[in-house]
Amino acid sequence: MLAFMLLVLVLLPQTVCNLPLRKCNVREPLPIDHQYYRPGDFVIGSIIAQNYLFLNPVAFEKRPSPEHIDGLVVMTQHYQHIMALVFAVGELNENPKILPNVTLGFNIYNSHSSIVWIYQASLELLSTRGRFIPNYKCDIQNYPEAIIGGPTSHLLRHMATILSIYKIPQLTYGSAPVMDNQMEAAFFHCLFPNGAHQYRGILHLLLHFSWIWIGVICVDDDRGEKFIQDVLPTFSQSGICFEFIEKFPAENFSNNMIEKVDNWLGLYNIVMGSTANVVVIHGEIHTTIILRLMLAFLVFEDVPMKRKSKVWVMTAQMALMSLPFQRGWDIHFIHGALSFAIHSKQVTEFSTFLHNRKPASDKGDGFIRVFWEQAFGCVFPNSKVDEEICTGEEKLKTLPGSVFEMSMTSHSYSIYNAVYSVAHALHAIQSSKFKHRVKSNEKRWNLRNHQPWQLHYFLRSLSFNNSAGEMVSFDPDGNLVAGFDIINWVTFPNQSFRRVKVGRIEPKVSEDILLSIDDDALVWPSRFNQAQPVSLCNENCHSGYRRTKVEGKPFCCYDCLPCPEGKISNKKDTDHCFQCPEDHFPNKEKDLCIPKYIVYLSYREPLGMSLAMFVLIFSFFTAVVLGIFIKHKDTPIVKANNRNLTYTLLISLLLCFLCTLLFIGKPEMVSCLLQQTAFGVIFSVAVSCILAKTMTVVLAFMATKPGSKLKKWVRKPLACYVVFTCFLLQAILCTVWLASSPPFPSLDMNSLTAEMVLKCNEGSTLMFYCVLGFLGFLALISFSVAFLARKLPDTFNEAKFITFSMLIFCSVWLSFVPTYLSTKGKYMVAVEIFSILASSAGLLICIFSPKCYTILVRPDLNRREHLIRRLK
Structure with a gap:
């Protein structure tokens, strides 16, 4: 496509011949289409490519009736750029504050977006007007003070190839071209921001x-x-x-x-x-x-x-x-x-200026007739083409915006500022130490005392407000300072x-x-549908998902995977999910952390109430059994197996039931200290009583043999020694436990997803299992002894009942360990309570229910005579 170039020239009314050794031959200039010339003390001579496009009609057989004149088509939008130049020059000539008593003029050349035409136009500027003799200036001529070119950037560097040799400042209203030569780039001033x-x-x-x-x-x-x-x-x-x-x-x-x-x-x-x-x-x-x-x-x-x-x-x-x-x-x-x-900013007077343009009144405008014909699709009467006749009274404002705009475009605004920049730079020179007055005319300066590079200096340091109130200045690189x-x-x-x-x-x-x-x-x-467009490789990964790279695709393309368990993502398109704080847990959508609520085995919940009710029921039955035995203390069946040992066993079982209440309710420091120690000591007493009763039965039958030395061990001191020794050993273990690493209340934040479990931490897991192990050891010995004594005569023998009760006891506690370890939260406490109740209830029922049956239902069997007869 085609671009155009504006060249700002200064016309000096004097005769100069730079090359006296060369003959000043007159030569006809090459045809530069549509020269638009307006003389003045300063001439803004401009080469504007109207962007003519030479088309081959054969190539457009299917296009819809193109408007063309012998294959020559002009882009009408560029006419506004010419008008911006003319309007700016007119404003400056009417402004007495800038270059007073000096008239600006301009020349316009068409570059046709051709490198050949760019070079030709550049050489024309270095020649005497009307004579194409580059670098040979005779008579009155136009010498370029500055050049405005654009808007196509890639053509501007060809303009700089010639003009930069003469250090002529060049202003472009398009983007700066890519240049390899730094000397050429140094003389460019871009009316375009960085x-x-x-x-x-x-x-x-x-x-x-x-x-x-x-x-x-x-x-x-x-x-x-x-x-x-x-x-x-x-x-x-x-x-x-x-x-x-x-x-x-x-x-x-x-x-x-x-x-x-x-x-x-x-x-x-x-x-x-x-x-x-x-x-x-x-x-x-x-x-x-x-x-x-x-x-x-x-x-x-x-x-x-x-x-x-x-x-x-x-x-x-x-x-x-x-x-x-x-x-x-x-x-x-x-x-x-x-x-x-x-x-x-819009220059308000510009639209009025355009509105007043007429082919008849602007005869000096070499472009207006061609523009008018192309814009309105008509021809002027002198044309040979048989089409609609242009009256010249058509209104520019009736044209659609795609053909011509009445408001100043950004490119026209840049041209407008470019003209003002050159004028202000000339004004600065006129007012500076470089100004030299000529005696014959105080209002002009001598070109021989003024070099183009001096204008370049003033352009770089330029700063002024244009008529629209906008600040115009250049940065050190020559780019316009603007947004x-x-x-x-x-x-x-x-x-x-x-x-x-x-x-x-x-x-x-x-x-x-x-x-x-x-x-x-x-x-x-x-x-x-007026919704903000979305431009993504794939849909957003919503909260609760994370992005993962897809092999072979750009990094903007990804798959969405749900966050792992326990992690969330609360933003779209996140690459990583993060862990919630310990006291929070992810919601179901995994996009929010919810505070965990504290739980413990409470009396107010069904599980806690049920366990407490069982504790009270078993405690009541234990107390009833103890009452029955106390009431019938003198009966043979009560006296047969060490009455005091029986009382101790019943009281310890009662305390075993009641100690489970320490496990229910909000854990406190005191309750945590008492839970495991009380359970361990009391249970050791209960099991040691059973062991003592079993040993008493065995020794009693062995002592009946003639000459047996075991009679002295059948007395009460043996049972007391067994119970006391077991109690003392368990008490020592619990004391060491409390002294070294006692239990304490703690929050278990990790066992459950949505809950923090308030529980008693054992402190030392080793000591906890030592206490349980000692109880298991006692239970195993009791079971073994009772199993061996199960076939002794039935009247005095509790071994069968003890064997069965210890079998239940051991089964419960053997099941407790894996169940306890696999349970989480408050249910761990419930498992331990259930184990205590089940094992204690097993001892109570298996050992004492037959005796109570005999005492209450078959009192006839609870007589000495009956026992003696059975023994015989």
């Missing part, structure tokens, strides 16, 4: 909307390659992934439209077939023309296409440009797009559109507030 600020803005915009899965299209030139190599990696470092990175086809037109359409079709299928809803376009001012041509030709060629809208994010270099035959084409594709634009506006494009069915400023990029502020945007003011493409 490109890095725009790229930071695009990155912040993408992250603001969480668009991390995008496509990228860039122009196939040096700037596009630099964008891919230098900028996109920084996007990746911030978490942005690219589904595709494609380049626009080369910007040329050829007869091989089949190949061209194939290229466009391939690009279209990639873009529209992608899952990314956001596409970043890094282009130039003409890029939208290519985009519209691509979309339109696919329709004209009946190529099947997927109708899928995208959110286009466009750089500030781009604009909605069109060729005349595109004026009727749909622009809805740009609806909802976001673009960057150099921060600007960017974020524009939201809104289109309408009548091919009109509206640019809505929805945000701004302020490069001078910190990173966290660099971007400001009004989300509520945004209009999105129709496909999204």
Whole structure:
């Protein structure tokens, strides 16, 4: 495509001949189309490429009636750029404060976006007006003080190749070109902010909307390659992934439209077939023309296409440009797009200035007639073409925005500021020590005392407010100090559109507030039903899930896995789940930590109430049995097996039942100290009483043998020694336990998921199992002795009952250990209580129920005579 260049010249009314050895031959200049010249003391001679495009009509057989004149088409949007130059010059000439008594003028040349024309125009500037003799200046001529070029950046470096040799300041209203020669770059002043600020803005915009899965299209030139190599990696470092990175086809037109359409079709299928809803376009001012041509030709060629809208994010270099035959084409594709634009303010008088433009009244305008014909689709009467006649009274404001805009665009605003920059720099020179008065004319200075590089110095240090109230200045690198506006494009069915400023990029502020945007003011493409578009490789991982990388895909693509047990994630798209604090637990969705509630075996819950009721029932029956035995203490069956030992056993069983109440209720320090020790000591007494009773029975029968020396051991002291010894040993174990590592109340936060168990910690697990082991040892001896004595005569023998009771006792406690270890929370306490109750109840029932039956139901069997008869 084509770009244009503005050249600011200074006309000096004097004769200079720099090369006296060379003959001043007059030579006709090469044809530079549409010279627009207005003389003045200072001439802003401008080369503006109207962006003529030479088309081969054969290549457009299926296009809809293009408007053309002998194959020559002009882009009407660029006419506003010329008007911005003319308007700025007019304002300055009417301003007595800037360059008083000096008139500015300008020249405009068309570069046709051709390197050849760029070089030719540059050489024209170094020649005498009307004579194409570079570096040979005779008579009155235009000597360039500064050059304004643009907007296509890749052509500007060719302009710099020649003009930088003469150290002429060059201003560009497009982005700065990529230059390898530092000397050439040193004389460039860019009416465009530092490109890095725009790229930071695009990155912040993408992250603001969480668009991390995008496509990228860039122009196939040096700037596009630099964008891919230098900028996109920084996007990746911030978490942005690219589904595709494609380049626009080369910007040329050829007869091989089949190949061209194939290229466009391939690009279209990639873009529209992608899952990314956001596409970043890094282009130039003409890029939208290519985009519209691509979309339109696919329709004209009946190529099947997927109708899928995208959110286009466009750089500030781009604009909605069109060729005349595109004026009727749909622009809805740009609806909802976001673009960057150099921060600007509207110059209110500019619209009035455009409104007053008429072909009849502006005969010095060499472009207006061609523009008028192309814009309104008519011809002036002197044309040979049989089409609608232009009256010259048509209104520019009736044109759709895609053809011509009445409000000043950002590119025109840059041209406007460029003209003002040159004027202010000249004014600074005039007011500085470099100013030299000429005696014959106080209002002019001598060119021989003024060099172009001096203007360059003043441009670099320039700072002023334009007529719109905006500050204009350049940074040390020659870039405009300004921010960017974020524009939201809104289109309408009548091919009109509206640019809505929805945000701004302020490069001078910190990173966290660099971007400001009004989300509520945004209009999105129709496909999204005014909901903010989502552009992700896959759906978000919701809270309660974590991301995991998918092999062979970009890092933005991932699978979502539920958090492991006990962990949560309370944010979307997190890579890791984290553990809840010990006093919290995950909810069912694993996205929230809920405080655990404290539990313990309480009297208020059914389990605690049930166990307490059993304790009271067994305690009551034990007390009843003890009462029965006390009441019938003189009966033979009570006296037969050591009455005092029987009382001790019953009292210890009663205490065994009652000690379980220490396990129910909120654990306190005192209750924790008494729980295990009381249980161990009391149970050791109970089991030792059974052991003593069994040993008494065995010794009693062995003592009946003639000459037995065991009679003395059958007396009461033996039973007392056994009970006391067992009690003493267990008491010593419990004392050591309490002295070394006593039990204490503690919160068990890990056993249960949703609860913290308040329980008595054993302190020393070893001592706990030593106490249980001693009880087991006593029970095993009692069982063994009773088992051996089970066949002794039944009248005096309790061994059978003791054997059965100890069998139950051992079975209960052997089952207790694995059950206790496999149970968690308050149920561990319940298991221990149940074991105490079951073993104690087994002893009570198995040993004393037969005796109570005899005492209460068969008193006839509880007589001495009956016992003697049985013995016989």
